[in-house]
Amino acid sequence: MQREEKQLEASLDAIIMRVNDLKTSIASMLVKLENEYETLNWPTFLDNFALMSGHLTALSKVLSNEKCAALRSLAVLPLLLSPERDEELVRLTERRVAAFAHDHVPDLLRTRPEPEAEARLALLEQRAANMSYDAAQKQVAAMNKVVSLVWDLISEARESWENEVGARAGVAQTSSVADTHALVAAVGMGRGLKQSSSGGPQNNNGVPGAGGMGNSVAGGRGGMGPGQQQQQMGQMSKAPSAIKTNIKSATQVHPYAR
Structure with missing residues (x-):
């Protein structure tokens, strides 16, 4: 026991x-x-x-x-019925049942459906028993047709969705995130750009050293007069000679001459 x-x-x-x-x-x-x-x-x-x-x-x-x-x-039998509030019962039922009273016992200890549900179930069973075999087969065929139609609709929607997902995955990518970041860094901060062969800075037109040369020439000419400018241009136009010359004066003063 x-x-x-x-x-x-x-x-x-x-x-x-x-x-x-x-x-x-x-x-x-x-x-x-x-x-x-x-x-x-x-x-x-x-x-x-x-x-x-x-x-x-x-x-x-x-x-x-x-x-x-x-x-x-x-078998479960009620040993004590009381209309008063039972705290232990409240705790066990999570505040759904406050008292084990006479009106709750038929619902809590029921082993069969409610009388109304039992009557409706008996009516449905009677209708099913009185239905002929041909009528039952027709209803089964109609139900199978409806289920097959719903299944076809779901299958077509699933196939179209899978094809759409496959088409999206098969499209070749035409851009690169890394290349985009590198291009933005090169344009904005000059990162990754090589210097020119002369090593000098580049102006806005991309000609190396042009801006610095123009500035130096302009600054040099600004401080000269017209004669100095012509003399400088003449010196720049004459090529230096490779023959050394020694020019002496024709008249020399002798210290003992009278």
């Missing part, structure tokens, strides 16, 4: 743990649907749905495990 009680407690602890995980994922999904419905996208919704599906699968594995106690053979 003690062994069965310990096995039941372990099974209940494992079930409660899985149920809490499932409850947390459902609460997170509800919060996103209520607060992030404008920015919530389809992949995020599918991820949350897959998480809930995983928790349900884990709960099913725990219930179908051989070590889990056979809960179907157990």
Whole structure:
């Protein structure tokens, strides 16, 4: 008897743990649907749905495990009903149930659907049983046609999307970010530009040394007179002779001459 009680407690602890995980994922999904419905996208919704599906699968594995106690053979009976507030019950139910009263017991310990839902289910089962085989096959064929049409639409949209993505990836790139940065640095800061062969600065027209020569000539001529300018031009026009000459005066004064 003690062994069965310990096995039941372990099974209940494992079930409660899985149920809490499932409850947390459902609460997170509800919060996103209520607060992030404008920015919530389809992949995020599918991820949350897959998480809930995983928790349900884990709960099913725990219930179908051989070590889990056979809960179907157990019955839950209310031992005490009270209309007063029970703090322990409030804590266990996360403030959803304040008292284990007579009006809550039928809903909390229900093992069958509600009478209205049970009546509607019985009506649907009766309609399905009275339907002929040909009518059922026609409805199945119509349903399959609708599903096939939706599947074709989804497949075409997926193919067009994949083709568009492949076309974007196959377009050759016509620009280089590194070359653009190098060009901007060369134009703005002169980075990477080589100096001219003369080593002098370049003017705005790209002629090396032209600006400096013009400035020096202009400055030299500005301080000269007209005669000096002609003399300088004459000296520049005459080529230097390679023959040395010694010119002597024709008349010399003798110191003892009378």
